[in-house]
Amino acid sequence: MKSKYLILFLLILWSCDDKQGSQNSNTTTVKDTLTTKAKSKPKKKAKKASEFPILTDDNAMEFFLEYSKEHKEDKVKLTTDFGDIVIKLYDKTKFHRANFIYLTKRKYFDNTQFYRVVKNFIIQGGSSDGLDLYKKRRKIGKYLLPPDTKRGYTHQRGSISMPSSEIENAYKLASPFQFFIVVNREKAKHLDGDYTVFGEVIKGMDVVDKINAVKTDDGDWPVDNVYIRKVEIIE
Numbered sequence: 001m002k003s004k005y006l007i008l009f010l011l012i013l014w015s016c017d018d019k020q021g022s023q024n025s026n027t028t029t030v031k032d033t034l035t036t037k038a039k040s041k042p043k044k045k046a047k048k049a050s051e052f053p054i055l056t057d058d059n060a061m062e063f064f065l066e067y068s069k070e071h072k073e074d075k076v077k078l079t080t081d082f083g084d085i086v087i088k089l090y091d092k093t094k095f096h097r098a099n100f101i102y103l104t105k106r107k108y109f110d111n112t113q114f115y116r117v118v119k120n121f122i123i124q125g126g127s128s129d130g131l132d133l134y135k136k137r138r139k140i141g142k143y144l145l146p147p148d149t150k151r152g153y154t155h156q157r158g159s160i161s162m163p164s165s166e167i168e169n170a171y172k173l174a175s176p177f178q179f180f181i182v183v184n185r186e187k188a189k190h191l192d193g194d195y196t197v198f199g200e201v202i203k204g205m206d207v208v209d210k211i212n213a214v215k216t217d218d219g220d221w222p223v224d225n226v227y228i229r230k231v232e233i234i235e
Contacts (some may be wrong), residue, residue, distance in 0.1 A: 047168060055141030060176075061095065068098035076104055078125075078204075080114070080231040082211055085181075085204035086234070087160055092151040096162060096198035099176050101233065108136050109231040110178065114211050114221045116180075122185045124163065125228055126178035135235045137177065143190065144173035153197035156186035158208070160199040183212045200223075 021179040055063060074097060078085040103109060109126060112133065116124035127133065144165050155161060159182045162174040172194050181201060183187045201208060215223045 027173070031228045037196060042064060047065055052139075053141075054139075055143045057143050060141070060143035060145070064095045064098040064102070067102055068094040069099065071101050071105075073101050073233045074235050076100070076200075077232055077234050078228055078233055079232075080107075080207060080211065081227050081229070083204060083207040086202050086209050087199050088202045089160075089195075089199040090151070090153065093153070093196055093198040094194055095145055095150045095176075096148060100198070103140070103177065104231050106136070107231075108140065109228055112228050114222065114226040114228065117212055117216050117222055118220050118227070119212065119216075120184050121212075122182055123208060124178065124179045124180035125192050128225075143176060147172050147174060147194065148196045148198070149193050151197075153180050155185065155191045155195070155197055156200070157182055157185050157186075158201040159197045160201065161195045162192065163195065181208050183208060 053063065072091075072145065074089045074091060075109040076087050076089065078087065089100055091097060111128070111130070112126055113128045114123045115127045115129075116122075118124075145162065153159070158199075160179055161182065162176070163178050163180055164172045165175045174196060211226055214226060217223055
């Protein structure tokens with residue numbers, strides 16, 4: 001009889017322990033669920049606007065307005081077959097300055113030529129007869145710059161200015177890929193008011209004079225090509 005009560009007592013005790021263990025197990029599970037942090041999905045990075053968009057007549061001016069604010073450089077050095085020419089660009093003609101700095105950073109002018117030399121007048125650069133030049137232009141875009149001639153600058157000896165596009169245009173819209181340097185003020189007076197002076201030679205006018213003295217053909221192209229090997233920004 002005693003053994004019967006003993007077995008019954010043990011069964012009740014085992015049942016209580018099992019129930020308690022089940023409750024403890026449930027508590028642990030709930031606790032784990034509450035404290036587990038959901039894995040956060042990584043945020044997608046916003047796409048950065050292209051540093052080198054294809055420029056057109058529709059977006060070029062807005063682009064260079066912003067570019068002029070962020071890129072304040074104003075001195076460049078042209079390494080030519082005849083020596084170095086250092087040019088100071090004017091901040092007042094901000095679109096033309098920004099354009100020249102931008103093209104310099106894109107290495108557009110590297111290995112172009114002074115392709116037009118008019119004795120005792122100007123030397124004109126920024127073009128060549130190579131196919132690489134046209135590949136560069138396609139990557140940069142096709143656009144023109146309006147003249148900016150009311151800043152008080154005139155075509156003095158050493159002035160750097162921008163020629164009009166080769167297309168017929170009444171507003172003298174400038175070809176952004178080309179530039180010319182004045183050799184003689186007296187012969188360049190008639191350019192004032194039509195073409196934008198956006199800088200000046202501060203070192204190397206002797207190099208400009210040497211280039212201006214080279215032999216040319218009937219189209220003012222030097223008989224022996226005169227290369228601009230490199231254009232770089234300097235302090």
